[in-house]
Amino acid sequence: MSEVADTTTEPADDRVSNATPAEGDIPDATPEGSGLESEPTEDAETFPRNYVEKLRQENGRYRQRASEADSLANRLHTELVRATGKLADPTDLPFNADHLADAGTMSAAIDALLEAKPHLAARRITGDIGQGAQGNTGTVSLIDILRGTTG
Template identity: 55%
Template sequence: MTENIITETDEITMPDTEAPEPAESRADGEPEAATDEPAGDDDTFSREYVEKLRQENGKYRQRAQKADDLAHRLHRALVAADGRLQDPSDLDFDDNHLDGNHLTEAIGDLLQRKPHLAARRISGDIGQGAVSTPAEVNLMGLLGGHQ
């Protein structure tokens, strides 16, 4: 059995590559004008065509980015409107949350796993704020004396 092993003394040769063919020309010797169509079977495109495609692609990327930003804002607003989470950013964005009951289920699952993320509401008398006082203040009554 013969093995092909390349040693340092062996010369490595690369196969010859064909040089690119010159641009096609019309019968009268003038080169063809650039069009919006691909330039034939050699898979090369004119510079104007490629720039046009890049600009069009850029517009689509900007639209997609704007739609993505709006979807994130909508998700945050829907979570805040639900009111069960202290911070709406605690629930990660998911496209499925934007339709149907998936959002309600996702918030319920999150609160079941991490109950400390639930919104806290203070209720009852906590010793602050407006308190009811008698209509007439009697200093002697307050000092323990009689009226």
């Protein structure tokens, strides 16, 4: 048996790949003469720095207002649900902007929630539970209590 040594294989560290990058691969550096430059061309639109900063500040104010509006809308939704008196905890109904525009939609959503989860309904205690203000029982006298008569 004769052994043939493979002399064409080189270690991976010494190889240099001249292959073109596959689709989706990003080359490490821009090849020379490719027409791509790192400097902006004269045709590119640029705006003065102070104008861009002004636009960014204005955009920041709008984002803050939008955040505040979202917060206020959530609070309004919670209070409208609380005003119905149907739920023990008004935050049990998730926020939906449609509920703010149409009271019928909110009422239907609350009814659907209560049908699915009746334990979320508000409970009202009615009747005499033995506490609080009661009708006038007359005068109380220690002597009458000792004699066993009330009057």
